[in-house]
Amino acid sequence: MLIEEIERRAANDKQDSRVTKCLYSFAVTIAEKSKEHSKRIIKQLPEFDLHDEVHLASVLSNLEQIIGDQALSSLSTYELFFLYTSSYLHDVGMALPDWELKAIEAVEAENEIYADEWKREFCSKSGGPITITLARQLVTRHANELYGDFERVRKWFFAPDSEEHLVEHLAQTIIQYQLFRSGFTKKLYSLTGEELRCYVQSLRIDFIRQTHHTRAYRYVKSLGRHITEEIMQPWGAAITHDLAEICQAHGEPMSYVEKMKTDAQYVGSETANLQFVASMLRVADIVHFSIDRAPSVLASEMQFLNDESFVHWAVKQQGVNYHVAVSGDVGKKTIKFRAYCTEPRYYYALHKYLDWVDQELVNYAKVSRRWELSFGKQVSERWSIPLADEVDRSGIDYDSEKFIWRPRFSWTRK
Template structure:
């Protein structure tokens, strides 16, 4: 453990409490394990910016921010009453919850299809196949990639390819965290004689799941004489600390400029963090202060505050539903008060230095389409004017799909068009006052495929 890392740990309330309990009970191996896991996490998370250059930092800054937030969220009397396993798991789950953002290099190369074919074992082939299926869901980006390659805009095409890889890493990182923990830490996350590796993996996985996942967790793990680990409590605090970490240090200005962030989603994420200049967190209050240079950034921050509000509500539900299962545990330790919502009063427009007035006026307005009216328009006869024109268009689309040259595209288009035809007929039948139940029959032959609509 580096001197810097040790210094940062010793500043944390949650670590101070764990250290005190471990030293009093002569459990020095627990502190050594914390240092080992922390060093592993920090070193590995340094690779996130390599593979996900347009994402906010997920390094030791994020880790220590989260642990600081935990020390502020949990009241002091509750913090002192937490067991050593609770404190231990809070710390190492923060260390490892985002470890899935840093996959092994071989997987990155497999997803990008950059490995020699002889290096693909069964595992890598499966990974490549999983990513290929995921990639196919980004239809608009794939069309843009084809167009950019045709226009010889290779760097822009690669940017989109990297974006898809980044999204794959992000959306699957909690699953990968489980796998990394199983690979590197199986049987090693032990408190006294109790193996907590599976509990750690479950907690890390849960931070990216619906809060209802936490309601299904086992409440307590017995770790020793009168020592228990409250699994849903740790998972809840982890989620809250993760989402509340709204810190500009995760998006330093010099790095923001150097990276020349291009992806609009990442751009919003970076600028959102850039605008935050201060925050106050306590068991009773969460206050963010932000000076925004554009109303879109203010809207993004406020939307993120809404997410935090939802997580606070969900956390309250989870903690209030905790039960000791008749084990005689003091549940008041875990039923901590949470702020009802984020205080947004100091999230505002930046002021002009000369006039002292806000550089813009923010109004929470937005445009949206009426889903019902759009469906009525597209499913009725108004789109084409006459039913026979609509039918002709459906047939033409089917022919076009066949000419596309890809059987799976043709099949998909034919099925969709047949369904559309049935729905059109159903709509017309309603107008005519005739009862009609759509039926689609698919017959697949060696050379021809027949789809009939009744």
């Protein structure tokens, strides 16, 4: 529905349709490139629940169902573009290009006996991160080992726009990873052999997961160079900057969203409420917690290094699914979850996760009220989605022969 609405507007003969045609073409390209890029995630992070094309399409579907046809038709073309493309781009930071993986491997050489000699130069002698100046020098010195010819890097869809920016990005990644690992120094030096290898791999996975939203910002921000149409220059850089902020926002505190623009302007008279787009993306993303993201055929082949990853897969395999419906009682759209839990651990873990979903729904309700105060009811109406501020959990059941649910029961891992 989203891309079809943009396409319909692009077919118009109005002056603004030139801009819309450009946005439509760019959106289609982004979707195709993002789907291709997402295939790297399962290869690099096999423990993660699926962040592939299925997840991207589900986030888009969630957006379309939650917002609805009528509301979508009232949004600006820029808002439609941001909603569509962010659904495909928000997780691009989960998959790293080869040169960034090599930078991470250079940091991990600190725990390897037979690491390449050039990688050892990246090891911190103090236990904390090296300086940014030294990191830049090392990346430049070992450019051939890390990325080779920049012209090859430039062919990547998300490539930085200059070799200088690539060096800076790799230097920052090295420092961030060293800082992250410094909190686990004692444990790292207490392990050997296979235990050490597994722990190093587990730390890498956690680091990529915890920083993927800021990495997405870096990747998406560079996409402005792909908007070549004269009518959009130099606004391509501004558009992709705001798109990058939207993608980063899905992993930030709500205070980050509240500082975003509500009346961003580019070419033409239309504006975009970036807070609305970011809020909708956060809801659509977190809602996709279902069995299709953790197929049993894949889980049976895995050896989980991280207990959190295992629980996420196991909970989804309790038949978790959902749909968006209009509640007759309150007249609002309600997200209804269903599951049949066979173990208490998974039952309480699912409810804990749905508490986070509820918080995102509350976040949207709070920020939407501010738009009405700022713009008035008539203008803010296009961003007003009648969305219940908590999910419907009535479809979540459990095996009463195995355990009994107790109100206010607090489950903790033993």
